[in-house]
Amino acid sequence: MASIPELEAIRRSQILDAAINTMAKNGSANVTMADIAEAAGLSKGGLAHYFKSKDELFKEAFKYYYSAIFQFFKQAMDACDGPIEKILGFGLPLFNREIAQVNAAYKILYDLISLSAHNEEYRALFCEWIDEWLTLKKAAIDEGIKNGIFREHDSLSLAMSISSIFQGITTRWYFNPELHTKEWAEKAFEEAIRSLLKPYLI
Amino acid sequence: MASIPELEAIRRSQILDAAINTMAKNGSANVTMADIAEAAGLSKGGLAHYFKSKDELFKEAFKYYYSAIFQFFKQAMDACDGPIEKILGFGLPLFNREIAQVNAAYKILYDLISLSAHNEEYRALFCEWIDEWLTLKKAAIDEGIKNGIFREHDSLSLAMSISSIFQGITTRWYFNPELHTKEWAEKAFEEAIRSLLKPYLI
Amino acid sequence: MASIPELEAIRRSQILDAAINTMAKNGSANVTMADIAEAAGLSKGGLAHYFKSKDELFKEAFKYYYSAIFQFFKQAMDACDGPIEKILGFGLPLFNREIAQVNAAYKILYDLISLSAHNEEYRALFCEWIDEWLTLKKAAIDEGIKNGIFREHDSLSLAMSISSIFQGITTRWYFNPELHTKEWAEKAFEEAIRSLLKPYLI
Amino acid sequence: MASIPELEAIRRSQILDAAINTMAKNGSANVTMADIAEAAGLSKGGLAHYFKSKDELFKEAFKYYYSAIFQFFKQAMDACDGPIEKILGFGLPLFNREIAQVNAAYKILYDLISLSAHNEEYRALFCEWIDEWLTLKKAAIDEGIKNGIFREHDSLSLAMSISSIFQGITTRWYFNPELHTKEWAEKAFEEAIRSLLKPYLI
DNA sequence: AATGAATGAGCCTTCATTCAT
DNA sequence: AATGAATGAAGGCTCATTCAT
Numbered sequence: 001m002a003s004i005p006e007l008e009a010i011r012r013s014q015i016l017d018a019a020i021n022t023m024a025k026n027g028s029a030n031v032t033m034a035d036i037a038e039a040a041g042l043s044k045g046g047l048a049h050y051f052k053s054k055d056e057l058f059k060e061a062f063k064y065y066y067s068a069i070f071q072f073f074k075q076a077m078d079a080c081d082g083p084i085e086k087i088l089g090f091g092l093p094l095f096n097r098e099i100a101q102v103n104a105a106y107k108i109l110y111d112l113i114s115l116s117a118h119n120e121e122y123r124a125l126f127c128e129w130i131d132e133w134l135t136l137k138k139a140a141i142d143e144g145i146k147n148g149i150f151r152e153h154d155s156l157s158l159a160m161s162i163s164s165i166f167q168g169i170t171t172r173w174y175f176n177p178e179l180h181t182k183e184w185a186e187k188a189f190e191e192a193i194r195s196l197l198k199p200y201l202i
Numbered sequence: 203m204a205s206i207p208e209l210e211a212i213r214r215s216q217i218l219d220a221a222i223n224t225m226a227k228n229g230s231a232n233v234t235m236a237d238i239a240e241a242a243g244l245s246k247g248g249l250a251h252y253f254k255s256k257d258e259l260f261k262e263a264f265k266y267y268y269s270a271i272f273q274f275f276k277q278a279m280d281a282c283d284g285p286i287e288k289i290l291g292f293g294l295p296l297f298n299r300e301i302a303q304v305n306a307a308y309k310i311l312y313d314l315i316s317l318s319a320h321n322e323e324y325r326a327l328f329c330e331w332i333d334e335w336l337t338l339k340k341a342a343i344d345e346g347i348k349n350g351i352f353r354e355h356d357s358l359s360l361a362m363s364i365s366s367i368f369q370g371i372t373t374r375w376y377f378n379p380e381l382h383t384k385e386w387a388e389k390a391f392e393e394a395i396r397s398l399l400k401p402y403l404i
Numbered sequence: 405m406a407s408i409p410e411l412e413a414i415r416r417s418q419i420l421d422a423a424i425n426t427m428a429k430n431g432s433a434n435v436t437m438a439d440i441a442e443a444a445g446l447s448k449g450g451l452a453h454y455f456k457s458k459d460e461l462f463k464e465a466f467k468y469y470y471s472a473i474f475q476f477f478k479q480a481m482d483a484c485d486g487p488i489e490k491i492l493g494f495g496l497p498l499f500n501r502e503i504a505q506v507n508a509a510y511k512i513l514y515d516l517i518s519l520s521a522h523n524e525e526y527r528a529l530f531c532e533w534i535d536e537w538l539t540l541k542k543a544a545i546d547e548g549i550k551n552g553i554f555r556e557h558d559s560l561s562l563a564m565s566i567s568s569i570f571q572g573i574t575t576r577w578y579f580n581p582e583l584h585t586k587e588w589a590e591k592a593f594e595e596a597i598r599s600l601l602k603p604y605l606i
Numbered sequence: 607m608a609s610i611p612e613l614e615a616i617r618r619s620q621i622l623d624a625a626i627n628t629m630a631k632n633g634s635a636n637v638t639m640a641d642i643a644e645a646a647g648l649s650k651g652g653l654a655h656y657f658k659s660k661d662e663l664f665k666e667a668f669k670y671y672y673s674a675i676f677q678f679f680k681q682a683m684d685a686c687d688g689p690i691e692k693i694l695g696f697g698l699p700l701f702n703r704e705i706a707q708v709n710a711a712y713k714i715l716y717d718l719i720s721l722s723a724h725n726e727e728y729r730a731l732f733c734e735w736i737d738e739w740l741t742l743k744k745a746a747i748d749e750g751i752k753n754g755i756f757r758e759h760d761s762l763s764l765a766m767s768i769s770s771i772f773q774g775i776t777t778r779w780y781f782n783p784e785l786h787t788k789e790w791a792e793k794a795f796e797e798a799i800r801s802l803l804k805p806y807l808i
Numbered sequence: 809a810a811t812g813a814a815t816g817a818g819c820c821t822t823c824a825t826t827c828a829t
Numbered sequence: 830a831a832t833g834a835a836t837g838a839a840g841g842c843t844c845a846t847t848c849a850t
Contacts, residue, residue, distance in 0.1 A: 011809095027320040029231050033845060045848085046810045054845060107319040114316035116377070117309040118229040127378055154390075161394040164370020165363050172362060175318070175329055188356075192363040195398050213834090234819060247823080248835045256820065415830095431724040433635050437824060449827085450831045458824060511723040518720035520781070521713040522633040531782055558794075564778060565771050565798040572770020579722070579733055592760075596767040599802055617813090638840060651844080652814045660841065 012050050012060075015040045019061040024104035028058065028111040059121060062112050066129050069105060077136060083144030087137060088193060091166045095186045099177060106174045134159045150197065158196070165192045214252055214262075217242045221263040226306035230260065230313040261323060264314050268331055271307060279338060285346030289339060290395060293368045297388045301379055308376045336361045352399065360398070367394045416454050416464075419444045423465040428508035432462065432515040463525060466516050470533055473509060478540060487548030491541060492597060495570045499590045503581060510578045538563045554601065562600070569596045618656055618666075621646045625667040630710035634664065634717040665727060668718050672735055675711060680742060689750030693743060694799060697772045701792045705783055712780045740765045756803065764802070771798045 018040035022031045033054055037047040051057035073090055080089035094102065116123040137159035144150040166189060173185040220242035224233045235256055239249040253259035275292055282291035296304060318325040339361035346352040368391060375387040422444035426435045437458055441451040455461035477494055484493035498506060520527040541563035548554040570593060577589040624646035628637045639660055643653040657663035679696055686695035700708060722729040743765035750756040772795060779791040 027316070029316070030320065032843080043811045044846090045812060048846075049809065052846095103319075110312060110316045110319065113312045114229065114231070117305075117312060118232065123377065130374065130377070154393075157386075157390040157393060160370060160374060160390060161367050161397075164367045164373075167370060168362060168366020171366075172332070175325065175332070184359075188359040188362065191356075191359065192398070195363075196394070210834095235821085236819080244834095245836050246821085247837065250821070250823095251834060254821090431720070433720070434724065436822080447832045448825090449833060452825075453830065456825095507723075514716060514720045514723060517716045518633065518635070521709075521716060522636065527781065534778065534781070558797075561790075561794040561797065564774060564794065565801075568771045568774020568777075569767050571774060572766060575770075576736070576766060579729065579736070588763075592763040592766065595760075595763065596802070599767075600798070614813095639842085640840080648813095649815050650842085651816065654842070654844095655813060658842090 008050075013064070015042070015047065015050055015057070016061050016064040019057055020065045020104075020108065023061065023111065024107050027107060028115065033057075058115075059125065062108070062122070062125055065108055066125075070129075070132060073133075074136060077140070083140050083147065083149055084194075084197060086140040086143075087162060087197070088190060090137065090140075091170075091189055091193075092186065094170060095182050095189075099182075102170070102174055106171065130163075133163055137162055161196060162193060165189065165196070210252075215266070217244070217249065217252055217259070218263050218266040221259055222267045222306075222310065225263065225313065226309050229309060230317065235259075260317075261327065264310070264324070264327055267310055268327075272331075272334060275335075276338060279342070285342050285349070285351055286396075286399060288342040288345075289364060289399070290392060292339065292342075293372075293391055293395075294388065296372060297384050297391075301384075304372070304376055308373065332365075335365055339364055346399075363398060364395060367391065367398070412454075417468075419446070419451065419454055419461070420465050420468040423461060424469045424508075424512065427465065427515065428511050431511060432519065437461075462519075463529065466512070466526070466529055469512055470529075474533075474536060477537075481540060481544070487544050487551065487553055488598075488601060490544040490547075491566060491601070492594060494541065494544075495574075495593055495597075496590065498574060499586050499593075503586075506574070506578055510575065534567075537567055541566055565600060566597060569593065569600070614656075619670070621648070621653065621656055621663070622667050622670040625663055626671050626710075626714065629667065629717065630713050633713060634721065639663075664721075665731065668714070668728070668731055671714055672731075676735075676738060679739075683742060683746070689746045689753065689755055690800075690803060692746040692749075693768060693803070694796060696743065696746075697776075697795055697799075698792065700776060701788050701795075705788075708776070708780055712777065736769075739769055743768055767802060768799060771795065771802070 015036065019031070019036045022035045022039050026035065033047060034044055036057070037044045040047065047057075051060065072093070076093040077086050077090045080086045112122060112126055116126045134156060138155045141150065141153075141155040141158055145152060145155060169180075169185050169189050169192070173180045173182065217238065221233070221238045224237045224241050228237065235249060236246055238259070239246045242249065249259075253262065274295070278295040279288050279292040282288045314324060314328055318328045336358060340357050343352065343355075343357040343360055347354060347357060371382075371387050371390050371394070375382045375384065419440065423435070423440045426439050426443050430439065437451060438448055440461070441448045444451065451461075455464065476497070480497040481490050481494045484490045516526060516530055520530045538560060542559050545554065545557075545559040545562055549556060549559060573584075573589050573593050573596070577584045577586065621642065625637070625642045628641045628645050632641065639653060640650055642663070643650045646653065653663075657666065678699070682699040683692050683696040686692045718728060718732055722732045740762060744761045747756065747759075747761040747764055751758060751761060775786075775791050775795050775798070779786045779788065
């Protein structure tokens with residue numbers, strides 16, 4: 001049987017899930033505490049027991065969601081062997097997700113970016129997030145350099161370019177799914193990555 | 203002396219400037235009509251005289267701002283000779299702008315993206331915007347291919363990768379100016395672009 | 405050529421017409437000065453030249469409209485010979501008007517009544533109006549009494565009953581034209597009047 | 607102790623009472639949500655808790671008030687024996703009410719009529735209301751016809767004439783209480799009704 | 809732990825009125 | 830005479846937050 005603190009943690013997770021779903025559906029700017037409470041099967045007062053303010057709830061929700069996303073990509077990457085495979089393997093799984101899930105992820109991501117511009121805490125959260133992504137990719141690149149597969153290079157800049165391309169292409173896919181299909185996005189991503197990496201091959 | 207319609211146009215521009223400034227300062231989600239009215243030196247009622255609703259004003263403001271930005275980049279590009287120069291020349295001038303201006307541009311851009319997720323009109327505006335950027339870059343790439351400087355390639359995908367890298371790097375610069383300085387951003391951009399283009403050289 | 409004061413009077417009439425039309429269309433509660441100005445082919449400022457305030461304009465419009473209506477009924481009555489004919493002839497012409505015109509008249513009438521409840525000036529206007537109607541009918545009844553066609557009676561009360569029936573029936577016609585057709589209204593009116601008058605016949 | 611749903615119903619009634627009182631005092635066109643909230647001893651937000659919009663509140667208030675009025679007249683009618691007595695008994699109790707209450711009733715009635723002209727829902731409400739009145743009176747008349755007290759007649763038309771006279775006379779009383787006293791109104795009503803009915807007596 | 813009634817601040821919008829031109 | 834820009838007050842509605850139960 002779950003202990004009291006565990007029950008509390010479970011309830012908080014349920015609320016965070018509800019918050020994320022509501023944000024993905026309506027956009028964080030259009031989400032009210034009442035919406036989230038309803039989605040979580042709680043009253044507004046009940047919600048207040050777990051999260052003192054909307055701001056706290058939103059921050060937690062972003063962190064919570066980021067964690068899940070990060071795990072998803074990290075596992076995909078870890079399952080690959082070799083630097084190039086890792087870098088491609090980082091992104092490709094995304095294209096096999098339901099478009100609805102990708103939509104949700106991007107809505108939330110861009111909401112967070114938008115909020116970051118005027119809120120130091122959101123900004124710190126976003127920067128931390130970016131750093132973790134870059135660190136992951138940088139490690140793969142450094143491994144490739146160490147193994148002599150890539151030549152010497154500023155691996156952080158390269159990681160950033162790769163991340164940017166990934167984000168750029170998937171953003172277009174997300175915004176224009178009828179124009180930029182999954183197949184197109186997948187191919188564009190792989191070609192760009194290979195182009196970027198090719199000169200580093202001996 | 204300015205004619206009546208001209209005066210009206212001037213006043214609208216002043217209001218749009220005020221709107222953009224206020225959005226850049228507070229984030230579009232935190233901008234009220236009263237804020238904009240005050241920034242424009244008008245009463246709320248006076249503002250309503252020019253823009254019937256907040257939605258109309260915001261849409262016009264985004265268009266207005268985009269036009270100015272687009273001209274800035276287009277002129278920088280047009281001033282360059284040769285495909286590679288054009289593509290680099292498109293982005294480099296940004297790094298010589300005041301960081302405050304770059305900040306403003308990115309705040310507004312990401313606000314628009316965030317709004318686009320739940321508003322068809324904003325989405326259309328954003329997609330149109332993206333298309334114009336891509337078209338501009340694609341033309342330079344096609345010119346390079348035609349002149350035999352680049353080999354055959356899907357020029358639209360390449361344009362997108364380049365745009366993405368540009369956006370990704372400048373976003374990092376914008377979010378972490380103390381970490382990612384102007385010099386770093388400039389170098390990272392140029393290297394990534396050259397890497398992407400190099401394999402296409404004979 | 406019309407003199408200056410005449411021109412002013414013509415302009416005022418045009419505005420009053422515009423006001424009445426707008427009130428009939430939207431209901432006086434939903435009529436703005438801008439609406440009236442537009443209907444009169446004037447700007448808001450132009451309108452202000454002729455009527456200093458909305459209240460003044462409305463009062464004038466009600467009076468103006470009432471005058472026209474009153475003339476319409478009075479002429480119909482005057483064209484009849486004999487007391488019963490006059491009383492029937494007062495109401496019957498209404499049923500031959502366009503339903504749209506009757507609608508307009510009732511909308512304005514009930515707006516005025518509604519306004520009267522909280523505005524002494526409107527109330528006075530309405531009472532004066534009622535008195536004039538009653539006086540007209542009372543005269544016909546008194547004539548009938550004098551001629552020995554009707555027996556002695558409180559002719560004012562009788563006039564009021566007749567007016568009320570007229571208003572009641574036409575109101576139902578106006579509210580439910582599909583249920584209470586013109587033919588029905590006409591017949592109900594005539595029968596009620598004859599019933600009321602019959603006992604007074606020797 | 608009242609249960610939760612009961613408490614909610616009580617509160618809603620209190621608010622509807624407050625709304626009716628405020629409408630009777632100021633006229634529905636001049637009633638704000640803040641007025642009603644204050645009259646109900648609530649804040650504006652508290653009021654919104656019970657009625658989502660002004661329109662909903664107004665519609666409920668009209669229905670609520672009508673119900674009470676209808677019960678008042680129906681009970682007076684039911685307490686009488688015989689067709690003529692019922693028809694007279696329907697109206698006469700009104701003249702024993704406080705003039706303030708009659709005023710309130712008429713203000714609200716005419717506000718509703720005025721609103722009906724441009725709002726389908728109010729119109730439906732008003733028509734339904736009228737139908738109920740007519741049905742009540744028609745039943746008494748039909749009873750009289752069946753019992754041979756009145757001769758055959760279109761009982762609905764007759765009910766309408768009677769209703770109209772009642773409304774007409776009380777309206778004059780309401781508008782001009784100093785001119786048309788209670789005694790006058792009472793007498794005028796009774797005489798008109800008897801005149802209308804007399805020809806139907808054998 | 810949970811409810812939901814209640815608050816109060818804030819926002820968008822409408823509109824009669826004024827006034828410089 | 831006429832315009833329409835500008836004002837400022839007022840109203841309806843939303844919503845995060847508080848609190849008694």
